[in-house]
Amino acid sequence: MKTANLFAYMEKSIGTERFDQVMKSYFDTWKFRHPYPENLESIFSSKVGSKADWLFDYFLKTNKKVDYKLCKYHHNNEQSELTIVNKEEIPAPVKISGLKDNKVVFEQWVDGFVGKQKLKYQILKLIKLFWIRKIFHLI
Numbered sequence: 001m002k003t004a005n006l007f008a009y010m011e012k013s014i015g016t017e018r019f020d021q022v023m024k025s026y027f028d029t030w031k032f033r034h035p036y037p038e039n040l041e042s043i044f045s046s047k048v049g050s051k052a053d054w055l056f057d058y059f060l061k062t063n064k065k066v067d068y069k070l071c072k073y074h075h076n077n078e079q080s081e082l083t084i085v086n087k088e089e090i091p092a093p094v095k096i097s098g099l100k101d102n103k104v105v106f107e108q109w110v111d112g113f114v115g116k117q118k119l120k121y122q123i124l125k126l127i128k129l130f131w132i133r134k135i136f137h138l139i
Contacts, residue, residue, distance in 0.1 A: 006059050013093040013109050014048055022047040054092040054112050066092045071116075082119045089114045 011019040026035075026043040037060070044052040058064050065088060072083035082096070091112030096119065098106030110119065 003060070006055055009092075010052070010055055012095070014051060018048070051093070051111065054090060058090045058092070064088065064090050066090050066094075068094055080121045082121075083116060084110075084119065085116045086112075086114055 014022075022044055025047060026040055029043060030039060041052070041056045044056065067086070067088040067090075069085045069087055070082060071085050072081075074081045084094075091114055093109050093112050096106075096108050096110055097104050098121075106121075108121075110117075
């Protein structure tokens with residue numbers, strides 16, 4: 001279950017079209033042969049680059065978890081600023097979403113990072129930002 005959830009999360013973070021290209025390349029390269037996990041990692045690295053490191057370096061080889069925290073939110077008439085802290089130093093991507101009248105009106109994936117990061121958005125005053133649900137609650 002963990003691996004399926006992680007690959008679904010990877011697909012969401014890089015987009016279905018790009019994920020499908022990577023998987024097709026993996027299949028075309030290794031069909032009728034016996035690949036190892038390192039071969040899948042190599043294909044992802046060549047097609048996605050460092051955006052796949054979090055998956056292979058932290059999750060498939062360890063039991064580590066993601067733990068981001070929204071520690072500050074400030075809004076003025078022109079923009080919103082979020083301060084986010086990565087408490088566990090696992091640089092997995094994360095999705096920021098905005099709600100208006102309980103409907104999602106804004107979504108953006110943020111590349112993973114270590115430490116603290118400030119994010120600025122040009123958002124209408126009436127939009128509420130919220131942090132993605134516990135990312136790996138099923139893992």
